[in-house]
Amino acid sequence: MDLSNINPILLVASIMISATPILLAAIGEMVVEKSGVLNLGVEGMMITGAVIGFIVAINTGAPLLGFVTAAMAGAVLSLSFGVLTQVFLSNQVATGLGLTLVGLGLSSLLGKPYEGMKTVTLPKLDIPILSDLPVVGRMFFSHDIMVYISLGIVIAVWAFLKFTRAGLILRAVGESHESAHALGYKVIRVRLAAIMFGGACAGLGGAYLSLVRVPQWTEGMTAGAGWIALAIVVFASWRAGRVLVGAYLFGGITVLQLNLQAAGLTWGVQYLSMSPYLITILVLVFISSNRKRSSHDAPANLGQTFHATR
Amino acid sequence: MIRRTLLATAAAAATLAAAPAFAQDPLEACFVYVGPIGDGGWTYQHHQGALAVKEEYGDAVNIRWQESVPEGADAERVITQMAISGCDIIFTTSFGYMDATNTVAAKFPDVKFEHATGYKREHPNVSTYNARFYEGRAVVGHIAGKMTETNKIGYIASFPIPEVIMGINSYYHHAKMANPDVELVVTWAYTWFDPAKEADAARAMLDQGVDVITAHTDSTAPLAEIAKEGGSAWGFGQASDMAAFTTNDDGTPGPRVASIIDEWSPYYVKRVGALMDGTYEQVDSWAGMPEGEVVIGEMNDAIPEDVKAEAQAMIDAITAGEYHPFTGPINKQDGSAWLAEGETADDGTLLGMNFYIEGITGDIPN
Incomplete structure (x- = not known):
C-alpha cells in the first residue's frame, strides 16, 4: 500500500463532483419533508431529470438548457405526486414508490434512441485569481458551475427556512398542518410548491449525473442515488448544513474507498463500501429508539395527509 | 385478467398441440437478458447473437426476448412463461439464472435450455456455454x-x-x-x-x-x-x-x-441450426478466438x-x-510454482481460479 499515491487535492476535487447529484436531490427532498410530505419518488424524478437533460443537451448542444429542462421535468413529474397525495389524498408512501417506478420506466422509454451517444458537458469554470491559487484553487475553485449552484441552493434553503416569513410558514405547515390551516395558511398550496421544488432539485441532480459526472445516458444510471439522498435527509435530521455534510460524507466515502483500493489497500474495502448504508441504518435506529429526539427533529406532520374539513 | 391469461395460455397450448401437423412451423428461439439491450455491452452483444440467428434462418425461426430480468424468482417465472408459450430453445444469458434454468428444465423435458457462463447441467436438456x-x-x-x-x-x-x-x-x-x-x-x-x-x-x-x-x-x-x-x-x-x-x-x-x-452469434446460429436438423446434443461449450x-x-x-x-x-x-495465454513459467502470487516452462493451464484450474499470479500486489477480497 502506498498512501502517498493519493493526491489530497485531486481527492477533494473528485469528492465534490461525486457528491453533487445526491446533494441536490437531498436538499430538495429536505424542503419537501420540512413541509410535512414524504416523497419516496426521488429516484424516479432524478432519472427522469437525467434523461430529459441529456436529450435536450444533445439536441440543442447547450448543457445548461439541459439542466433547466431537467429541473422542469422533475417538477412536473413531482406535481403528479403532489396532485395525487394532496388533492386526492392518496397514501404518500405508496404514491412515492409508484413515482419511482414511473420515472424508471418512462426514462428508459424516452432514452432508448439516445443510448451510447455523447454530449457536450459543462466546462470547468476559470475564476480569475481564485482558480489560480495554489492547492485550494484546484480543490475548490475549478469546478463546473453546477457545483457552485448546488452549494448556493443549500445556503439559500438554509436562509429561507431560518430567516424568512415564507420559510416559517413552510415549517409551520410541516409541524402542524391543522394549526397552520387555522391561521389561514394554504396548506395544500405550500406543500405543492415544496413538492415541485423538491422535484426540480432531484431533476437537477439527475441531469448532473448524465451531463457532467458520467456523462452519457444509460438506462437505470442513477443506480440507487435517490435512495441515498432520502437517507441523507434523515441522517441530517432535516437541517440544510447537515445535508451538505452528509452528502459530502457519503460521496466522499465512495471516492475514498476507490482511491484507497487504487493505492493498494485491500483489507476492509467491502466494509468501507457498505459503510454509508450501515451509517444510515445506525442513524435510523438511533433516531427511532429515542422518541423525544425524533419528535424534536422530524417535522411532526411528516407523511400525514391533510384535509381541511377534518 | 387472470382468466384472460388462462385463456391465452390454453389457446397457445392448443396451437402447440396442433403444431406437429405443420412441419414447417418456425422454430421459436427465446432469450432471457439480465440488463437492457441498450447497455452497450453484455446484453447488447447477446441480442446481436439473437438477431444473427434470425438473419441466418429467416422465416424458419422466430426470436423472442425479455430484457432486464432480475436474477432470482422472477427469472424462474419468465423462463417458465417462455417454455409454456411455445419456445423450443431458451437461452438464459446470465450466471445468476443457473438454478432457475435447471428447475424449469426439469418440468419441460422437450424444451432445450442453454445457460450462459454457468456449470450446472442437471438435466439432459440443459447445456451450458461460455467464452474464453x-x-x-x-x-x-x-x-x-x-x-x-x-x-x-x-x-x-x-x-x-x-x-x-x-x-x-x-x-x-x-x-x-x-x-x-x-x-x-x-x-x-x-x-x-x-x-x-x-x-x-x-x-x-x-x-x-x-x-x-x-x-x-x-x-x-x-x-x-x-x-x-x-x-x-x-x-x-x-x-x-x-x-x-x-x-x-x-x-x-x-x-x-x-x-x-x-461474439455469441456463431454459437447461437450453430445451436439453433443443430436443433432444426436434428443433430442437437447436450454440450458444455467454452469457446474463444478459434471459434470466433x-x-x-x-x-x-x-x-x-x-x-x-x-x-x-x-x-x-x-x-x-498455437498459443495459450496461460503458458508457463508462471508462479502464483506467493512465489510458489503454478505452471512449469511450456506447461499450459487446464480448464478446471481456470474455472476455479482464486489466486493472483506473481507480481500482482494486493489480496483478492473474499
Missing part, C-alpha cells in the same frame, strides 16, 4: 503494457469470481511480458452496472497516475471518464466494441484504442504500428491454437 474472455484480456494486456507511459495500468473489477480473476491474471501477465516495469492497480467496484461508480473508479485510478484502464463492468462510463483526460490515458471497449469512443467530437483520437467483443466467440475490435492508430503487429500476431497464434 481471458484470451481477449491477453491481447489488451499486451497493448496496455506497451502503451503505458507511467508504467501503471488499471483494472476495474466487478466481483471476486474466477472469471474476473482469470481476466486480471491474463491482463497482467501479458502486460508484464511486454513491459517488465509495469505495475497493476485493481479496484473492485462490487457491481456489474453502476455508471457513476464505474466512472468514480476510473477517476480514482487516473488521479493516481494510471494511464491505461480496462474494465470488467458493463457500461461505457469508464471510457467516458478516461476521455476527460484528453488523450493522455487510454482504455478498451468491454464486451461490445464501444466504437463511439474511438474518436472525440473534435476529431482527436478517443480513449478507446481496442476492444474485447463477446472472442474478437478483438479494430485497433486505433493511437497504438504504434509495431505494437499493433505484435498484438495481431498474438491474436493469430491464439486463433490458430
Whole structure:
C-alpha cells in the first residue's frame, strides 16, 4: 500500500463532483419533508431529470438548457405526486414508490434512441485569481458551475427556512398542518410548491449525473442515488448544513474507498463500501429508539395527509 | 385478467398441440437478458447473437426476448412463461439464472435450455456455454503494457469470481511480458452496472497516475471518464466494441484504442441450426478466438504500428491454437510454482481460479 499515491487535492476535487447529484436531490427532498410530505419518488424524478437533460443537451448542444429542462421535468413529474397525495389524498408512501417506478420506466422509454451517444458537458469554470491559487484553487475553485449552484441552493434553503416569513410558514405547515390551516395558511398550496421544488432539485441532480459526472445516458444510471439522498435527509435530521455534510460524507466515502483500493489497500474495502448504508441504518435506529429526539427533529406532520374539513 | 391469461395460455397450448401437423412451423428461439439491450455491452452483444440467428434462418425461426430480468424468482417465472408459450430453445444469458434454468428444465423435458457462463447441467436438456474472455484480456494486456507511459495500468473489477480473476491474471501477465516495469492497480467496484461508480473508479485510478484502464463492468462510463483526460490515458471497449469512443467530437483520437467483443452469434446460429436438423446434443461449450466467440475490435492508430503487429500476431497464434495465454513459467502470487516452462493451464484450474499470479500486489477480497 502506498498512501502517498493519493493526491489530497485531486481527492477533494473528485469528492465534490461525486457528491453533487445526491446533494441536490437531498436538499430538495429536505424542503419537501420540512413541509410535512414524504416523497419516496426521488429516484424516479432524478432519472427522469437525467434523461430529459441529456436529450435536450444533445439536441440543442447547450448543457445548461439541459439542466433547466431537467429541473422542469422533475417538477412536473413531482406535481403528479403532489396532485395525487394532496388533492386526492392518496397514501404518500405508496404514491412515492409508484413515482419511482414511473420515472424508471418512462426514462428508459424516452432514452432508448439516445443510448451510447455523447454530449457536450459543462466546462470547468476559470475564476480569475481564485482558480489560480495554489492547492485550494484546484480543490475548490475549478469546478463546473453546477457545483457552485448546488452549494448556493443549500445556503439559500438554509436562509429561507431560518430567516424568512415564507420559510416559517413552510415549517409551520410541516409541524402542524391543522394549526397552520387555522391561521389561514394554504396548506395544500405550500406543500405543492415544496413538492415541485423538491422535484426540480432531484431533476437537477439527475441531469448532473448524465451531463457532467458520467456523462452519457444509460438506462437505470442513477443506480440507487435517490435512495441515498432520502437517507441523507434523515441522517441530517432535516437541517440544510447537515445535508451538505452528509452528502459530502457519503460521496466522499465512495471516492475514498476507490482511491484507497487504487493505492493498494485491500483489507476492509467491502466494509468501507457498505459503510454509508450501515451509517444510515445506525442513524435510523438511533433516531427511532429515542422518541423525544425524533419528535424534536422530524417535522411532526411528516407523511400525514391533510384535509381541511377534518 | 387472470382468466384472460388462462385463456391465452390454453389457446397457445392448443396451437402447440396442433403444431406437429405443420412441419414447417418456425422454430421459436427465446432469450432471457439480465440488463437492457441498450447497455452497450453484455446484453447488447447477446441480442446481436439473437438477431444473427434470425438473419441466418429467416422465416424458419422466430426470436423472442425479455430484457432486464432480475436474477432470482422472477427469472424462474419468465423462463417458465417462455417454455409454456411455445419456445423450443431458451437461452438464459446470465450466471445468476443457473438454478432457475435447471428447475424449469426439469418440468419441460422437450424444451432445450442453454445457460450462459454457468456449470450446472442437471438435466439432459440443459447445456451450458461460455467464452474464453481471458484470451481477449491477453491481447489488451499486451497493448496496455506497451502503451503505458507511467508504467501503471488499471483494472476495474466487478466481483471476486474466477472469471474476473482469470481476466486480471491474463491482463497482467501479458502486460508484464511486454513491459517488465509495469505495475497493476485493481479496484473492485462490487457491481456489474453502476455508471457513476464505474466512472468514480476510473477517476480514482487516473488521479493516481494510471494511464491505461480496462474494465470488467458493463457500461461505457469508464471510457467516458478516461476521455476527460484528453488523450493522455487510454482504455478498451468491454464486451461490445464501444466504437463511439474511438474518436472525440473534435476529431482527436478517443480513449478507446481496442476492444474485447463477446461474439455469441456463431454459437447461437450453430445451436439453433443443430436443433432444426436434428443433430442437437447436450454440450458444455467454452469457446474463444478459434471459434470466433472472442474478437478483438479494430485497433486505433493511437497504438504504434509495431505494437499493433505484435498484438495481431498474438491474436493469430491464439486463433490458430498455437498459443495459450496461460503458458508457463508462471508462479502464483506467493512465489510458489503454478505452471512449469511450456506447461499450459487446464480448464478446471481456470474455472476455479482464486489466486493472483506473481507480481500482482494486493489480496483478492473474499
